[in-house]
Amino acid sequence: MRALVLWAGFALVLMVLPLIFDSVLGVSILNQMAIAIVFALSYNLLLGQGGMLSFGHAVYFGLGGFLAVHAMLLTETQTLAIPLVLIPLAGGLCGLCAALFIGSFSTGRAGTVFAMISLGVGELLAASSLILVSFFGGESGVSADRTFAPPFFGVDFSQDVQVYFLAAAWLFVSVLGMYLFTRTPAGRLANAVRDNPERARFLGYSAGRVRFISFAVAGFFAGIAGGLFAVNYEILTAGNLNAASSGQVLLMAYIGGLGVFIGPILGAVLLTLINSLLNHYTTLWMLYLGLVFVLTVMFLPRGLTGLLMLHRVPWQQGRLGLLVRPYTLTAIPGAVLVLSLIGLLELSQRETGPFVYLGIPFAPGSAVSWLALLAVAVIAFVALRRTLPGLRAAWAEASAQSPRSMHEGDAP
Amino acid sequence: MSVLQLDNVSKSFGNSAILRNVHLRIEPGERHAIIGPNGAGKSTLFHLISGRQQVSAGRILFKGEAIHTLPPHEIARRGLARSFQVSSLFAQLSVFENLRCALLWPLGYGYSFWHLLSREKALNARTESLLDELGLWQRRDVPAGELAYAEQRALELGLAIASSAELILLDEPVAGMNATEARQALALIRRVTAGKTLVVVEHDMTVVFDIADRISVLVQGELIASDTPAAIRRNARVQEAYLGVPVPAGGQHA
Numbered sequence: 289m290r291a292l293v294l295w296a297g298f299a300l301v302l303m304v305l306p307l308i309f310d311s312v313l314g315v316s317i318l319n320q321m322a323i324a325i326v327f328a329l330s331y332n333l334l335l336g337q338g339g340m341l342s343f344g345h346a347v348y349f350g351l352g353g354f355l356a357v358h359a360m361l362l363t364e365t366q367t368l369a370i371p372l373v374l375i376p377l378a379g380g381l382c383g384l385c386a387a388l389f390i391g392s393f394s395t396g397r398a399g400t401v402f403a404m405i406s407l408g409v410g411e412l413l414a415a416s417s418l419i420l421v422s423f424f425g426g427e428s429g430v431s432a433d434r435t436f437a438p439p440f441f442g443v444d445f446s447q448d449v450q451v452y453f454l455a456a457a458w459l460f461v462s463v464l465g466m467y468l469f470t471r472t473p474a475g476r477l478a479n480a481v482r483d484n485p486e487r488a489r490f491l492g493y494s495a496g497r498v499r500f501i502s503f504a505v506a507g508f509f510a511g512i513a514g515g516l517f518a519v520n521y522e523i524l525t526a527g528n529l530n531a532a533s534s535g536q537v538l539l540m541a542y543i544g545g546l547g548v549f550i551g552p553i554l555g556a557v558l559l560t561l562i563n564s565l566l567n568h569y570t571t572l573w574m575l576y577l578g579l580v581f582v583l584t585v586m587f588l589p590r591g592l593t594g595l596l597m598l599h600r601v602p603w604q605q606g607r608l609g610l611l612v613r614p615y616t617l618t619a620i621p622g623a624v625l626v627l628s629l630i631g632l633l634e635l636s637q638r639e640t641g642p643f644v645y646l647g648i649p650f651a652p653g654s655a656v657s658w659l660a661l662l663a664v665a666v667i668a669f670v671a672l673r674r675t676l677p678g679l680r681a682a683w684a685e686a687s688a689q690s691p692r693s694m695h696e697g698d699a700p
Numbered sequence: 701m702s703v704l705q706l707d708n709v710s711k712s713f714g715n716s717a718i719l720r721n722v723h724l725r726i727e728p729g730e731r732h733a734i735i736g737p738n739g740a741g742k743s744t745l746f747h748l749i750s751g752r753q754q755v756s757a758g759r760i761l762f763k764g765e766a767i768h769t770l771p772p773h774e775i776a777r778r779g780l781a782r783s784f785q786v787s788s789l790f791a792q793l794s795v796f797e798n799l800r801c802a803l804l805w806p807l808g809y810g811y812s813f814w815h816l817l818s819r820e821k822a823l824n825a826r827t828e829s830l831l832d833e834l835g836l837w838q839r840r841d842v843p844a845g846e847l848a849y850a851e852q853r854a855l856e857l858g859l860a861i862a863s864s865a866e867l868i869l870l871d872e873p874v875a876g877m878n879a880t881e882a883r884q885a886l887a888l889i890r891r892v893t894a895g896k897t898l899v900v901v902e903h904d905m906t907v908v909f910d911i912a913d914r915i916s917v918l919v920q921g922e923l924i925a926s927d928t929p930a931a932i933r934r935n936a937r938v939q940e941a942y943l944g945v946p947v948p949a950g951g952q953h954a
Contacts, residue, residue, distance in 0.1 A: 482792075
């Protein structure tokens with residue numbers, strides 16, 4: 289019952305979102321998010337759920353996307369009339385077939401062997417995408433026009449918001465499908481094999497076969513994401529299946545958090561925002577993205593959702609209030625430090641002319657600008673050093689187990 | 701017919717022979733202990749039987765069929781289960797999920813991705829009763845990696861017995877436990893393995909003489925005796941090679 293309410297709420301949010309963010313940019317970002325969420329969740333079936341570190345997941349996304357574009361082209365040339373709403377499924381089936389083939393020899397081992405094979409296959413595909421021109425279209429890629437497809441109940445998908453509803457429907461079905469998969473024997477065994485492949489063997493399961501199933505399912509949903517990409521952008525290029533795309537989805541899943549089902553959703557939303565908004569403001573956005581990733585790996589190995597989950601114990605014990613003051617006290621110098629460091633980085637990027645940052649004009653040539661930012665950064669750093677111990681102490685107090693909760697197993 | 705039969709089994713790594721020409725028969729319903737000093741090859745013997753390692757020579761028959769060429773998961777499916785000396789659990793999964801994973805193959809789920817685990821009433825009921833039997837129901841939702849040592853050992857045993865296998869191999873089930881814990885663990889082992897064939901590797905002589913109705917002694921890769929506990933106590937070669945000190949007839953064991 290509770291689950292039903294959650295899913296209905298999810299569907300409702302998907303329907304309401306384009307009414308809130310109704311600008312051209314808003315809808316375009318929502319479409320990107322829908323694609324990214326499906327892709328990131330499919331990746332987490334490998335890494336978070338199955339313990340398979342893939343450096344080539346964009347292969348299945350890209351192949352699905354290319355096939356979807358070709359399917360749209362078939363409609364365009366009136367060879368075959370495929371409704372646009374089914375195009376993502378074509379992409380999914382292509383991703384599934386590719387994963388069945390590549391998984392058949394790459395899932396026997398996890399760990400380094402699997403990672404290296406995924407990297408190799410990814411590079412192989414990226415290289416052949418420039419050679420096999422008839423399928424991949426060479427440097428310019430393959431493009432199609434989605435409006436040639438037969439109208440779907442009068443909808444011709446000429447507007448982005450129409451595409452949004454198509455993408456949202458596929459997003460809903462895909463999220464539900466992947467969630468349900470994690471609740472099946474095959475999905476649970478994927479977790480078991482991730483934790484301890486050897487023990488799974490002695491319980492009657494071939495670890496390789498378990499991984500293979502997860503791999504195929506992940507390929508299928510990555511293909512759906514690729515199909516959605518094809519519908520949305522009407523073009524696919526070699527860039528969609530190269531290592532950079534594979535890296536992007538790894539970042540999304542990792543920053544969002546691998547341990548919780550919704551983690552990659554959060555990561556996909558956040559990174560799509562960073563990708564599409566930040567590059568309007570700075571040329572350094574890739575650097576910031578990299579820094580966020582490095583800091584996540586170093587300080588939040590369970591990602592952003594992992595950080596949120598840490599608050600569960602204090603919340604259950606009603607002690608979240610203890611954290612408000614120390615959080616505020618550390619957040620202020622923390623934010624100042626981050627902003628001043630960003631200021632320094634941006635300043636170093638500007639060659640001439642004034643540079644207005646947070647409403648303050650700075651000049652790359654002036655020592656005052658540099659020294660002022662540096663001084664603020666140092667002061668903020670010192671302040672942060674002084675407030676952090678208070679936060680740590682508050683954490684220890686808030687998350688200490690109370691005597692009552694230690695015996696919660698006794699409760700019915 | 702013997703449940704388990706080892707014919708002339710040898711195992712060597714490079715030039716060093718770990719096991720030499722081991723012959724062993726385990727009859728149905730037997731509770732068999734394998735003892736021997738450290739490095740005698742006891743754990744290797746288990747690894748060979750369960751398919752974790754390959755025999756260098758000889759053959760292993762389970763219910764009359766050769767299993768020494770099969771991978772571990774196929775041996776397990778035939779009804780041979782084992783536990784590990786160092787607990788080998790699914791660390792991030794809850795105790796309940798650990799046990800449920802162990803029940804999936806025996807209950808015929810295979811690699812199904814069309815069943816929802818939460819809807820499988822019989823499976824979940826079996827898991828709950830197993831939790832109860834192991835005394836772990838209070839720790840039902842705790843990740844296996846966060847359990848206390850004795851609890852991990854109980855779960856380790858649970859994974860081995862969940863499948864209702866006919867033959868159960870337990871590798872040092874009470875190692876590292878204090879006397880009280882060991883006594884409880886033994887009672888648990890006796891309870892959950894009732895009516896099954898049991899092979900135990902164990903260091904603790906109290907445990908061995910308590911639980912076994914036959915004992916095999918392995919010394920430097922060779923099986924020097926395989927007999928009833930009373931006969932093993934009297935066996936001069938065993939006393940000399942393994943127990944070290946002579947044991948008075950009918951007296952307490954070393």
